[in-house]
Amino acid sequence: MLSIEDVQVFYGNIRALEGVSLHVKQGEIVTLIGANGAGKSTLLKTVSGLLKPKKGRVLLEGKEIGGKAAQLIVKKGISHVPEGRRVFANMTVEENLQLGAYLRKDKEGLKQDYEKVYSLFPRLLERLKQQAGTLSGGEQQMLAMGRALMAKPRLLLLDEPSMGLAPLLVKTIFRIIEEINQAGTTILLVEQNAHLALSIAQRAYVMETGRIVLSGTSDELTSSDQVKMAYLGGH
């Protein structure tokens, strides 16, 4: 569905991605793990059009989307849940969701999708009129995910959904990610919590300083010594 070929991205003179290639197949959960500064978020931003690649190609179903404007990419079915949630703090939960559906015109489908989001995140329905900035961290993460789902994406990019959340809540969020995937949305998940990410993903890529250093199925990576040493804290 998505394939990234030898993508290079620069921040000024600094090369953040040094030729990254990966692919995501329809219906998969693929995770991208790695330490801080490895370039995981940069890669997601490149896919969603917030950053432009200097070299290489980003293909969605065989069509080039690299370097296109963000709104065109959303239209083509990719939604991005940015790192740190970034909900619109002074707007209500409802308005946040409406903005997620900003590009959509189909009223009937919209209604269904609101229902879908409320059933995934009942908490949001309870707080529809509340300002997003007053929600707890977990609720904000739910809102950010709900907001992204309102665009009816075929591919959902999740950037560190577990960041700053209590362990119990992280489990809930990950269960919901699996539910979203089972309902037919392909997921590319960036995560520092490698253990958790590998537990729900079918395949994984490991990034270090702007490169993919390892890839394989989750099982392969979970048992790989290199990953164990570096990311799973194992022996």
Next chain:
Amino acid sequence: MAFLKKVGFFWGGIVVSLVIFAVVQFLLSNGTLDLFYENTLVYMAINIILAVSLHLIIGITGQFSIGHAGFLAVGAYASAIITMKLELPFPLALLVGGIVAALAGFVIGFPSLRLRGDYLAIATLGFGEIVRIAFLNVDYVGGASGMMVEHFTTWPWVFGCMLVTILVILNFTRSTHGRACISIREDETAADAMGINTTYYKVLAFMIGAFFAGVAGGLFAHNFYIIQPSNFGFLKSFDILIFVVLGGLGSLSGAVISAILLTVISAFLQDYPETRMIIYSLVLIIVMLYRPRGLMGTKEITSLFSRKKKSKGGAKDGQSETVA
């Protein structure tokens, strides 16, 4: 129900403003309010237009622009050229003033709106100064000595323009487009990620704001018999900025109220020229000390009536903090 309420407020607002207009018009025509009051009222309405148009740019879209006097100047000179040099009618002059200012908004906005925060402020400040210096050096419009303009601006004209400005900007704010603009103010990156064309909306808000500032310029020019580049210095931009900040960033009614309040204060302080700026500044300091988010915060005046019964969200069972 909520819809009925909205419609109620809308028509209620129209009726109230028409009543205000009629009463003032009556008092003016039978001479109870003399020329001083008429001038103050006209000036007040012009200030409201300026405040509301800048509110759209700063309060709603979050683009910190401090060159609003530049658009005022462009509108003033453009409309003065229409009536005085080309001898075309006044309404056309107002329209042309607005359109030329909107074009200026596009020309300055398109390249500079990629800047954020302080940098945009400096760029727009520079624009305002460029406009002033440009008019200072164009002999066609009188240079430093200014341009004589006939008096056309009357109370019905300013009131009509003010009402249209408020209605257009209010409706824009409440539309999907307005919501898109607010999302840019809240978080531009997230707005981008939602598929909102942020550049388009920033430029659009800038142009609409500039258009109404230009109309205000037309009204301003035809009120004072003469316009000079020195009327449009950066202090004028700061005056307008103060209306918006003092009223509360993001509150249209706040901008209107502070424009009224400050016009009244500065009009009545004219009798005390030596202490005028001291008192004016003191008022600003005191308001900002006691209402740091502005007179209205981000709320609108209608919310004072409609939100009383319902507490704003929160858990119902008395739990104020929740885990998830």
